[in-house]
Amino acid sequence: MTDTAPSLPPLLPAGTSGIPISLVAKDGWPRIEAGLDAAQRTYAGAIGFAAKPGQVALLPAADGTLARVLFGLGETDAAGHDRLLAGKLPGLLPPGTYAFADAEAPAEAALAWLLGSYRFSRYRPAGPERPRLVAPEGIDAADTDRIAAAVALGRDLVNTPANDLGPAEIEAAARALAERHGATITVIAGAELERDFPLVHAVGAASTRPPRLIDLTWGPADAPRVTLVGKGVAFDTGGLDIKPSAGMLLMKKDMGGAAAALAAADMAMGAGLRLRLRLLIPAVENAISGEAFRPGDVIRSRAGLTVEIGNTDAEGRLILADALALADADAPELLIDFATLTGAARVALGPDLPAFFTEDDAFAAAFEAAGRAAADPVWRLPLHAPYASLLASKVADLNNVSGGPFAGAITxxxxxxxxxxxxxxxxxxxxxxxxxxxxxxxxEGGEVQTARLVYALLKERYPAA
Structure with missing residues (x-):
């Protein structure tokens, strides 16, 4: 994976000279307008600048060079205001060095800028040189760069097609992370999985690319234990319950949970948080061959529960089940699993709002609050216990699907x-x-949803010493 390492331009050192950018809320425009010279006020008026969301004005100097940038934020207290709006700027401005002159939330604006600077360039040139931003005074520039770089790493992984990213390449990305942060990593792969991780083995057995269970640990042994688990399905055909062609077009992103977990772990380790971090990734390709698991098969999981396979296209929950059983035995204080799991969650909440489930009401409130703080929102759905009966099996402890159209994300x-x-x-x-x-x-493309949220939560709970 070394050739997919992200190249995201970091913030330039605070104090570096740059073309000033005013981030202009609608109610702040009169004040900023009054501070412009007469020629700039005339120019802004001539082009109709009114601080509308995403509106940009490039104000010239007397010699024709770019003197100042105005960027509209609109009504910042409006319900639909996009807090990452400044992320549009790298795509609107010519190459050069810029600095925020007026920004009410400079750290968030700087992060938005970096996130908007991302380009996936593995298979074609990245395009023209990107503009650079000077770190605003008073922000933690290293933390902002750390978050953006981790997001870029995760996006690169999701965007890489399955011919270049299989279970082995997911492992390589985890190993590179472990080496960079001084973590330890062990991997169980192929036939060795069958005894202790039978569900992972079953899902990945049909592929010529062996499945694996990746186990990374970092931090002092006596620190609070936090475990992240990421679904690493490098590609999902649906197995013998094969998806239609249209259903496979984006299945390179079915390892998006693993990418989000890797990104969150990268942020946490890079910040030196006071925790004992464990990262578990079951990495497979759900393929079709004579070795494929079948509808109607019954497989005994690592936890000892027998699972009847009602649908081979519900494979993500199977590999997560074995990883969660391993995690649960370690008695972590927090256990967070990330998965591109159900279409039902997308139908309920759309593509921008991940669903989350927990039995802990206090933790749910803290989780939602962290999402709001990080501009990385989520929405809680219920673990409605009576629906567990929908997973009943006549021959095993439970089925992997409900067999009906209702409450797919909940079941x-x-x-x-x-x-x-x-x-x-x-x-x-x-x-x-x-x-x-x-x-x-x-x-447009791969996104590591909830990684920034989880990092914000961990940073608040387990700050670096």
Missing amino acids: AALFLRRFAPSTKGHVHLDLYGWNPSAKPGRP
């Missing part, structure tokens, strides 16, 4: 909960992992 979460019964602080995230259209700071 998937209830299935997973069976495999981590001892961990109260467990959150399951059902995310999309993709931006279907470009938004400020969120280019």
Whole structure:
């Protein structure tokens, strides 16, 4: 994966000279307008600048060079205001060095800028040189760069097609992360999985690219234990319950949970948080061959529960089940799993709003608050216990699907909960992992949803010493 390492331009040192950018809220425009010279006021008026969201004005100096940038934020207290709006700027400005002159939330604006600077350039040139931003005075520039670089790493992984990113390449990305942060890593692969991780083995057995269970640990052994689990399905054909062609077009992103977990772990380790971090990634390709698992098969999981396979296209919950059983045995204080799991969650909440599930009401409130603080929102759905009966099997402890059209995201979460019964602080995230259209700071393509949220939560709970 070395050739996919992201090249995101970091912030320039604070104090570096740059063309000033005023981030202009609608109610602040009169004040900023009054501070312009007469020629600039006339020019802004002539082009109709009114601080509308995303509106930009490039104000010339007397010699014709660019003297100042005005960028409209609109009504910043409006319900639909996009806090990452400044992420549009790298795509609007000519190459050069810029600095925020007026910004009410400079750290957030700087992060938005960096997130909007991302380009996936593995297969074609990245395009023209990108503008650079000077770190605003008073912000933690290293932390901002760390977050943006981790997001870029995750986006690169999701955007890389399956011919160049399989289970081995997911492992390589985890190993590179471990080496960079001084973490330890062990991997169990291929036939060795069958005894202790039978569900992971079954899902990945049909592929010529062996499945694996990646286990990374970092931090002092006596620190609070936090475990992240990421679904690493490098490509999902659906297995013998094969998807239609249209359903496979974006299945390179079915390892988006692993990418988000890797990104969150990268942020946490880079910040030196006071925790004992464990990262588990079951990495597979759900393919079709004579070795494929079948509808109607019954497989005994790592936890000892027998699972009847009602649908081979519900493979993500199977590999997560074995990983969660391993995590639960370690008694972590927090257990967070990330997965591109169900279409039902997308139908309910759309592509931009991941669903999350937890039994801990206090933790749910803190989780939502962290999402709001990080501009990385989520929405809680219920673990409605009576729906567990929909997973009943006549021949096994449970089925991997409900067999009906209702409550698909909830039944998937209830299935997973069976495999981590001892961990109260467990959150399951059902995310999309993709931006279907470009938004400020969120280019079209792979996205590591919830990674910034989780980092914000961990940073608050386990600050660096």
